[in-house]
Amino acid sequence: MSLENTLPQLDTGIRIKRxxxxxxxxxxxxxxxxxxxDSWPLLEIIGILTMPGVVRLKAMDGEKTIGFVAGEYRRAEGLAWIATICVHPDERGRGVGRTLLAMCESRLRMPRVRLTVRESNAAAIEMYRQAGYTEFGRWPRYYRGGEDGLVMEKILDKRR
Ligand SMILES: CC(C)(COP(=O)(O)OP(=O)(O)OC[C@H]1O[C@@H](n2cnc3c(N)ncnc32)[C@H](O)[C@@H]1OP(=O)(O)O)[C@@H](O)C(=O)NCCC(=O)NCCS
Structure with a gap:
């Protein structure tokens, strides 16, 4: 089944593509x-779009890219990491973020997925909670400006 045909929850013409x-x-x-x-420097964006071992998906509304997610494998730790996820401000609240996250997790196929989020980022934290993530740890002063990062984790396969 093609990637584009696996999104019954988005009925608005939005498509998820590699x-x-x-x-x-x-x-x-x-x-x-x-x-x-926190926008990434150009080199990091080039890296995430070209490195092997990364699942990267975009949400498209027609020809317009309205969302992006990238997840990296950390095989030595037995997990994957959501490196970035974002939806254009004009397109939020339509299920695009949730769908990108779910698609990325399912393509990563790892038993555990982790990510970091600013502790003030209520919208993202709520999205992650709804998707099954729980707070796993805290990185003090991790973000620019000195804000703590919450580390959140989702267990997809309890046997591993
Ligand atoms: C976080 C982000 C990706 C969510 O994208 P989105 O497409 O608006 O999210 P969805 O429409 O799929 O919403 C999924 C869930 O997230 C939560 N959510 C989304 N926006 C929210 C808001 N403003 N306030 C509270 N909860 C919110 C809700 O639980 C929502 O589920 P519901 O609609 O059933 O209530 C988007 O806000 C974004 O790009 N933010 C800036 C970048 C960012 O912070 N990325 C995360 C870095 S860790």
């Missing part, structure tokens, strides 16, 4: 508008 280096401009623009405090 992203690659050709999405550099669109992903960079999205990161800048979605992370005014």
């Amino acid at each position: 992203a690659d280096w050709r999405d550099l401009g669109a992903v960079r623009q999205l990161e800048e508008v979605c992370f005014p405090l």
Whole structure:
């Protein structure tokens, strides 16, 4: 089944597709508008779009890229890490973030997935809680400006 046909929950014409280096401009623009405090430097965006061992997906509304997620394998630790997830401000609240997250998890196929989030980022924390993530730890002063990072974890396979 193609990636595009696996999204019954989005009935608005939005499609989830694999992203690659050709999405550099669109992903960079999205990161800048979605992370005014934490947007990645160009080199990191190039890295996440080109490195092996990364699941990267984009949400498209027609020709417009409205969301992006990237998840990395940390096989030595037996888990995967959501490196970034964002949805354009004009397109939020329509289930795009939730869908990108679920699709990324299912493609990562790892027993545990972790991520870090600013402790003030209520919308993202609520999305993660609803998706089954719980607080796993805290990285003091992890973010620019000195804010703590919450580490959240989702167990997908309790046997491993
Ligand atoms: C976090 C983010 C990706 C959510 O994307 P989205 O497409 O709006 O999310 P969805 O519409 O799929 O919502 C999923 C759930 O998230 C929660 N949520 C989303 N926006 C919320 C808000 N403003 N306040 C509270 N909860 C919110 C809700 O639980 C929602 O489920 P519900 O609609 O059933 O109530 C988006 O707000 C974003 O890009 N933020 C900036 C970047 C960012 O902070 N990324 C996370 C870094 S760790």
